[in-house]
Amino acid sequence: MTTTTKGSATEMPGDGPPPSQKSLLTGSLPRYAAPALLAATAALAAGVLLAFGALGIAQFAVFTVIAYAVVISIASRVVENRRQATDRLVTTIVYACFGLAMVPLVSLLWTVLSEGLARLDLYFLTVSMNGVTPSMDAGGVYHAIVGTIAITGLAAVISIPIGLLTSIYLVEYGQGRLKQAITFFVDVMTGIPSIVAGLFVVALWMMIFGPGKTNGAAGAIALSVLMIPVVVRSCEEMLRLVPNELREASYALGVPKWLTVVKVVLPTAIAGITTGVMLALARVIGETAPLILTAGSSAVAINWNLFNGQMMSLPVFIYSQVRMGGAINYERAWAAALALIVVVMLLFFLARLVSRFFAPNLSR
Amino acid sequence: MAKRIDVSGLHVFYGDFKAVEDVSMTIEPRSVTAFIGSSGCGKSTFLRTLNRMHEVTPGARVQGKVMLDDQDVYGPDVDPVAVRREIGMVFQRPNPFPTMSIYDNVIAGAKLNNQRMPKAKADDLVERSLRGANLWEEVKDRLTRPGAGLSGGQQQRLCIARAIAVEPAVLLMDEPCSALDPISTLAIEDLIAKLKENYTIVIVTHNMQQAARVSDVTAFFNLAGTGKPGRLIEMGETNKIFTKPEKKETENYITGRFG
Ligand SMILES: Nc1ncnc2c1ncn2[C@@H]1O[C@H](COP(=O)(O)OP(=O)(O)OP(=O)(O)O)[C@@H](O)[C@H]1O
Ligand SMILES: [Mg+2]
Numbered sequence: 001m002t003t004t005t006k007g008s009a010t011e012m013p014g015d016g017p018p019p020s021q022k023s024l025l026t027g028s029l030p031r032y033a034a035p036a037l038l039a040a041t042a043a044l045a046a047g048v049l050l051a052f053g054a055l056g057i058a059q060f061a062v063f064t065v066i067a068y069a070v071v072i073s074i075a076s077r078v079v080e081n082r083r084q085a086t087d088r089l090v091t092t093i094v095y096a097c098f099g100l101a102m103v104p105l106v107s108l109l110w111t112v113l114s115e116g117l118a119r120l121d122l123y124f125l126t127v128s129m130n131g132v133t134p135s136m137d138a139g140g141v142y143h144a145i146v147g148t149i150a151i152t153g154l155a156a157v158i159s160i161p162i163g164l165l166t167s168i169y170l171v172e173y174g175q176g177r178l179k180q181a182i183t184f185f186v187d188v189m190t191g192i193p194s195i196v197a198g199l200f201v202v203a204l205w206m207m208i209f210g211p212g213k214t215n216g217a218a219g220a221i222a223l224s225v226l227m228i229p230v231v232v233r234s235c236e237e238m239l240r241l242v243p244n245e246l247r248e249a250s251y252a253l254g255v256p257k258w259l260t261v262v263k264v265v266l267p268t269a270i271a272g273i274t275t276g277v278m279l280a281l282a283r284v285i286g287e288t289a290p291l292i293l294t295a296g297s298s299a300v301a302i303n304w305n306l307f308n309g310q311m312m313s314l315p316v317f318i319y320s321q322v323r324m325g326g327a328i329n330y331e332r333a334w335a336a337a338l339a340l341i342v343v344v345m346l347l348f349f350l351a352r353l354v355s356r357f358f359a360p361n362l363s364r
Numbered sequence: 365m366a367k368r369i370d371v372s373g374l375h376v377f378y379g380d381f382k383a384v385e386d387v388s389m390t391i392e393p394r395s396v397t398a399f400i401g402s403s404g405c406g407k408s409t410f411l412r413t414l415n416r417m418h419e420v421t422p423g424a425r426v427q428g429k430v431m432l433d434d435q436d437v438y439g440p441d442v443d444p445v446a447v448r449r450e451i452g453m454v455f456q457r458p459n460p461f462p463t464m465s466i467y468d469n470v471i472a473g474a475k476l477n478n479q480r481m482p483k484a485k486a487d488d489l490v491e492r493s494l495r496g497a498n499l500w501e502e503v504k505d506r507l508t509r510p511g512a513g514l515s516g517g518q519q520q521r522l523c524i525a526r527a528i529a530v531e532p533a534v535l536l537m538d539e540p541c542s543a544l545d546p547i548s549t550l551a552i553e554d555l556i557a558k559l560k561e562n563y564t565i566v567i568v569t570h571n572m573q574q575a576a577r578v579s580d581v582t583a584f585f586n587l588a589g590t591g592k593p594g595r596l597i598e599m600g601e602t603n604k605i606f607t608k609p610e611k612k613e614t615e616n617y618i619t620g621r622f623g
């Protein structure tokens with residue numbers, strides 16, 4: 001580029017003005033242009049679709065987005081410049097993708113709410129299906145909630161210590177071959193399909209207790225197999241985020257390594273660890289296949305005993321109700337689905353509280 | 365309280381790489397010893413071997429002898445944790461514990477070691493240590509606030525308070541002022557001058573004026589060449605090192621001429 005310092009402001013086509021005279025101003029679309037154009041294209045899309053008699057939400061949204069993207073790019077190209085036009089086009093695409101991603105989520109929540117709320121009342125939450133025939137307008141989900149809480153509770157009690165200690169080993173102590181081997185097997189475990197975990201536990205129980213003796217504990221073990229690798233992975237990430245300087249500061253005060261881990265590293269990482277553990281729990285709480293194989297799918301009564309008899313759980317309850325196929329069964333399934341979502345939400349809320357409670361207080 | 369450090373024939377390795385070669389020196393109690401030298405010549409490495417902090421680094425190992433008064437730091441039955449209680453350390457970047465208040469940071473040495481302390485005694489220790497670190501007046505009204513909420517210079521003085529609260533005999537400082545402004549630097553230099561009455565102090569610094577200001581004895585380290593280990597070139601009274609060094613290398617470094 002030449003750096004002439006000509007005084008005149010003549011514009012040379014194909015070549016920008018020399019730097020000394022480059023204007024910082026470009027034309028810009030007024031702020032109301034974007035919403036106005038969006039409204040206009042929306043109206044246009046609605047009009048066209050109406051004329052063809054094909055007005056539907058999906059068609060309308062697609063038409064509007066495409067038309068808007070074209071119009072705003074052209075308008076911006078004319079009034080502003082090329083970079084701005086590209087920016088506006090990409091912005092439109094990003095928002096459209098975001099909207100697209102939200103569609104299934106919102107629609108799922110909406111469906112579960114609208115279908116489930118009808119039956120989800122105190123009665124439904126506090127009675128079991130004991131003595132209720134499938135088509136009777138009675139019965140509830142209490143036994144399944146009990147089962148879900150007991151089974152995932154036991155799974156958490158098994159998985160969290162094992163997972164956390166493994167991750168501590170990997171980050172703080174592990175070296176060489178053993179560390180590599182453990183990391184490898186954790187990766188392999190992450191990939192185990194849940195039904196295989198269920199089969200594994202069924203085989204294990206068959207070997208130890210004989211046929212037909214599976215119970216809630218078997219379900220919990222199957223869930224632990226799925227949960228441990230997730231806990232290890234997420235805790236490992238969180239422990240690695242703790243700066244080495246804090247460990248060194250602690251060592252330099254004459255604090256032994258294990259106390260450093262317990263009192264410096266873990267408290268610093270606790271917020272992330274709780275979130276990770278909760279995600280792992282949320283992953284297994286909706287597992288169905290391994291629980292059908294282990295804890296069974298026909299329990300109707302309340303059973304708090306993990307070591308004796310079948311245990312219903314929320315996902316399995318949903319599955320077996322849908323299998324029955326009657327209108328009332330569908331209602332129960334939706335209500336149970338809503339109950340499951342609520343339980344997971346409550347767990348997340350609890351986790352936030354826990355991590356808020358433990359987290360380092362960094363405010364001034 | 366202060367103790368003498370006697371190093372003889374010390375070599376430090378990172379795996380197969382020899383970082384420091386054959387250092388022998390005596391560090392006198394109740395004095396400030398400054399380590400100077402170009403980047404990468406092994407000052408930090410050597411400093412960390414004095415309280416066995418290098419053992420935290422995988423692959424780091426040491427040959428030679430370090431005596432603390434009449435005790436062998438690398439003796440067969442010596443617990444590195446006990447060594448570090450005797451020889452404290454302050455790092456280049458202030459590193460208060462983010463999960464703890466100012467108060468808890470100061471008594472972290474006791475707290476993390478599960479030592480029970482009556483409240484009155486803890487209060488007294490906190491005040492004494494913070495006064496010792498010239499920080500008491502600035503923080504006495506907000507002891508329960510998080511330590512990470514202080515300014516960089518205050519954080520560094522908090523780290524010094526934390527280090528002296530465990531009452532070590534020796535205090536090692538690795539470029540304690542390099543992240544600080546001139547005012548905070550001055551505050552810490554004053555502090556070093558005061559601490560020297562009770563402790564043996566070793567300070568690594570890249571700031572020649574600082575070495576001249578605070579230290580009684582200066583040790584100059586240098587590399588034998590790229591990829592070669594660092595060595596102790598010359599050690600002596602700070603005055604003498606800065607005015608009439610014996611070695612040409614030292615003079616070049618101090619006056620800013622190399623090669
Ligand atoms: N953890 C480590 N692993 C391997 N080599 C290391 C490690 N730490 C330092 N070294 C090497 O040891 C040599 C000395 O490093 P050291 O950090 O002691 O230098 P320094 O004198 O403190 O430098 P600076 O003034 O920049 O802090 C360098 O060659 C460095 O690359
Ligand atoms: Mg260094």
